[in-house]
Structures are given as structure tokens and as C-alpha cells.
Amino acid sequence: MAKLTAKQANELANNFLALAQSIGDYRYTNYDNLSKIQNQNLRESHRRILDYSDHLFTLSATLVLEDVQTSLTSIGAVTSEIKATYKTLQNVQKAINVAASVVTLGASILSKNPQAIADSIGGLVDTWNA
């Protein structure tokens, strides 16, 4: 048997709701002309059909997963690629900062100042890890 789709479940839910509304309207209009038993039967049918409709609307919302599976996979792949490109472009700034740290280190080596060399290495490590 073919499975119900999200759209079909939603359509059924709408049909059940329309039916329930008609039963309700009929009962409200003819309340005084109906016997107690007739009223009770109609009330029960009304409530049950409203429950069916409610259930079908919710079911439809879950069945949507079948319709979006491929799209979820595709958009997930595009989003991952976007993130990778973004990271690459962000890394350009990191490369510039690393270059500055390397030049600082070079200058401190040329100055032959051990403290400056140690500080520059620390700076380079920090930039690299940023």
C-alpha cells in the first residue's frame, strides 16, 4: 500500500475539519429539536472527528521529513563548503599576522637581544594559535 504523503495528510486533515465544522454547526442550530441521545451522538462524532483532524495535521508535519530529506543533505553540503571558504578567507588575515610575527622575530635575532628573541617567539606562537 502506498504511503501517505505530508500533503495528502494535510488535505485529509482539512477535510475532516470541514466535516467536523458542519456537524458542529448542525448541532448548534438544531440543538433544541434534537433528542438528548441524538445530541450526545452528534457531540461524540464531532469531538472524534476534530481529534482525527488534529492528529492528521500533526502527522502531516512529521511526514514532511520524507519530502525534505534530499534537500537537507544538499543544503548541508553547501553550508559546509561555505564555512570552509569563510575559514580560508579568515586564514589570510592569520597568515598576515604570522608574517608580522616572523618579521619581528627576524628583527630581534638581528638585534642579538635574547629577551627580545624570547618575546618574539612567544608572540609568534600566540599568533599561530589564534
Added chain:
Amino acid sequence: MTKKIKKIGLGLILLTVGLSSCVNLKHVNDFSSSSLKSIKKYEEINYSFKQNCLDNCQDKKINDLSLSAKDCDCRLNEKADSVTLLIYNSVRGYLDGLTNLSNNELTSYKMDALTKVLTEGDFGSIKIEKEQVEAYSKISKILLKAFTDEYRKRKIKEYVLSANEPIKVLITFLDFNLSSNLIGNFRVQKNSIEEYSFELLKDSTLSKIEKRKVIEDYYSRINKIEEKEKELVTYSKALKKIAEGHQKLVDNIETLSKDEIKELLTQYASDIQDIISEFNKLKK
């Protein structure tokens, strides 16, 4: 030979400066950031399939004069919420990425640290003129921006084209779940409340004052549900605008730097902003 190299260098700089001035993705960024802001309004809707189930269950308990509120089975509703949330997160993730990537700040690289080191550093016998460093730094910055912006523009084109069909499907179904299924649940709820209220009004054991209270409760609850419905309808309008705007972006992807597409996307961004304001007014 040196002259020829200089000419080629100058030509390259002029070309890249020219390219750089063409690539301005601000309009793409305006559209995607407005879309992102409006899609995030989902988190403010403050109502769910599960909440609807709990409300209905509580109503039934009240009408049956029962205290056992623990036996409400809302598992299907929880599943409906998780499916909707999954779709929402995917759309948001994409728009978030597009917003970040189209932000012109991303490729506005800062050369200050390098310039400072080169001008102020002690390189022993090597003398570096401050003016030269600053001039080369400026040129490098322009070249770098031009190349990275071209790369960014090319990548954005590629991503927007690949994402268009799936994003439209996801937005359609996100909208379907909220404005068709959740609003469907609201309509059922309104009918149930009407039915319960009708029954109470026909109850001859209730006094006139009690019946007035029933009517007051009826209108109060219906109004609250309709407020939620309005929020969902407004959110639905925003979703439709995002899908429409994304399609326009794709339709004009080859002329991304032309004024018409800039105007068009700016208009979409502004329309989406208006819908956000409308949504915020409803929340007040």
C-alpha cells in the same frame, strides 16, 4: 626590460584595482542578513506542536473534571517539532554562512601589524624607508582584496546556484508545517473550545453569571490563539520573501555587480525588514 616589468606591474595593479571596485557584495550581504534576522524570528514564536497537544490535553482534563494531567501522549507532536526544527536549523545555517561570506569586512585585511614591524623594527644594516613600506603595504592590501573578493564572488555564485533548489524546498516545507499544519491545529483547537463553551452555555444548572464567565473565557482564548496565528502568518510572509529574493539572486547571478540587481536585493532586504517590524509589533 625593467621598464617592461614596471609596465606589467602597473597594469596588473590597475586591473585589480578595477576589479576590486566592481566587487561589492554589500547588497548580497544586506539581503542575506535581513533574511537571517527574519528566519530567526522562529525562535520567538514561543509555540509548538507539543504545546498545542498539552493545551488540548489540559482542556480535555478540565472538561472531564480530571486531575490526572500526566497521561498526555504528545510523542507525535514532539516529532513534528523536531522535524520543523531540523528544517529551520538547515535554512538558518545556510543563511548564516552566506551572510558571513558576503560581508565585505571579511576581506578587509589589516596590514598594520606588518607595516609597523617593517618600519619600526631594527634590521641592523638593512635600512627600510617608512614611505616605501607604507606604499607597498597599501598596494598589497588592494591586490589582496581584489583577488580575495573575486574569489569570494565566484564562490558565492557557485553556492547560491547550488543552494537555490534545496533552499526553496526547505522554506516551502517550513512554511507548510507552520502556516498549514500548526495553524490547522489552531483551527481544530478553536472548534473544540467553541464546542465546550456551547455545551456549558446549554447547561441549565449554570447561572447567568457563570455563563457570562464562559463567554468571557471563550473570547479570551480565541483571541490568544488568533494572536499566535497572526505571528505565524507574518512569519510565513517573511519566508516567502526570502525564497523569492533568493530566486531573484539566482536569476541575476551573472550580473551581480549591476545596479539593477543591487536595487532589487536592497528592496527585498527592506521588505523583509518591514515584515520583521510587523512581527515585532505583534509580539508587543
